[in-house]
Amino acid sequence: MYLSSFAMTEPEGRVYMYAPSWLNVWESHLYNRALKSTRSNGWGFKRFGTGSDIYASEMIRTPHYTDYIVAMEDVSEAALHNLSAKERMLLMKSRTAFIYADSWGESSSFENINSALHQATIDTLPKNLIKKFAVKDFSCKIRGEKQSLVQAMRLAQDYLDWDIFDFVVICAAYRAVPVLVFSDEDLAVNKKEIIQDQDIKINLSVERVGCFIFSQRESSLKINTGKYIPQNKEVASGDIFSGADDDIDLMCFSGLRRNSLWRETFSENKRDRQKVSLPERYGGSGCLTPALSWIYLQQHTVTGGKMRTIVPDNVGGYQYFDTWFQGN
Template structure:
């Protein structure tokens, strides 16, 4: 059990740009078509840091200005710090603090037009400017785990706080929506019967986001507990675990782009259920490893004054991770 003392997330202010396949990028276009089939979609939109209305849209989606992405990480960290009181900020700077950097791809520098070794290190290894900002001297690391990386970092943070190794754990997470990597991640084999797309137009939306999350054991309105990784025997077992064993949950939030059968059942029966079920990707757009954190954005915007939310993070292999959030 731990408390989310402060958090902030930022995303591009520019409009959504539609992706168009091109014969100059044959492999990327091929992965695009496969990803559309596996997600039963008709188009793909991107919202990326560093795009400009003056640029050529089709190429700008592939190679936006990476410096805007780096600056956004700095801005999110500043916002998270500003939400703390002056006393809390001073405690954070003087306490035992661990820093965890999270992204989806591990190394994305080869896909950027980077001319600076310092900027390559910030994106691919560890943003030392953020380590310095939080006065971290004890522990730093990077976790790369695709869609599950933020949840994995939260589990590490929870252990460190429960074991009293650190007083604060700062997690800075970033999602860079590089088209060829986005399409490759969603290229999952499905049954031929399931590949048929509906007649209704459906567009997938990938939104770049960066976030900063400060966890501690000091009480705050948001309390978080991480669960374990689960591989259910079938969808009926998952529904049973969700509905019968967790009667105190008000909201179930799913962060996957591809809906599980159990999720579809819950969304269809929402009006007859004692709890609310939402899909974060449908509501806010997909942000890879940062999609689960959108559940806290939802709590800020639309949830009731108090309750419990369970966020379910499916992977590409039939399993899922989860964490619970108490809010008051």
């Protein structure tokens, strides 16, 4: 399938460092455990709706959520208008599916919400976007932590390959709620995989929203989603980076921690592949971190080739997708 159009955005405000407090004991406990799990020294947050009218510690937890809803509306409008006028008209008249993906599912309880409409928008999906893309056939929401965008892409690829729909619109969002971010990274660490880094490492969680329009109409980005590779699979993880996949020119890794999969991705090999750690370059955005690989292609001069994006999960497995790109 082809990525016909996409747009992403993030907050324009500053980064706020998290400071544990006795007023939020459990959150502080998860913070310390997440630092240990990721071998880090601090955690910064960049969220929609922050400002100088609230204490920084409270602002990180409950910013003005309406800015996030407006950002989703704006990014969807941008993705739609990145299409040509002919393609926009075709999308409106064609069989179009809508998939809404986020990391946490029903998360309105973590927001300071006083509107039932806004609560439904965050917990289910924004109905105004369904109207924007004239979706009449199918819509759904996928909640899958770090994997939700890739799962939505796999679903979109099946729908397009089976000729069920002509276009699939995926809107994805990541809310960097501190207690959820820390609990998601609170994982047991294998002592054999611990790397003693001398440098101070600060994790950065950045809220982002994105809209992606897929179709079978040829464009500059061709996408193919790969299979899920479980941790205990007999075939070594290195096999997927070599052999039949020797045409890979760029490797992008969306995981936060430097585990064995990270070391395999960034290890030296015979072929001189370029390697990019997306969280270290742009900050982590949960399910939207893999999409930053397309942002990387936009921001850098490339001559054309094949990019593989690795999306690890929390139990040792991973998914991946390949992008064939043209020079810019």
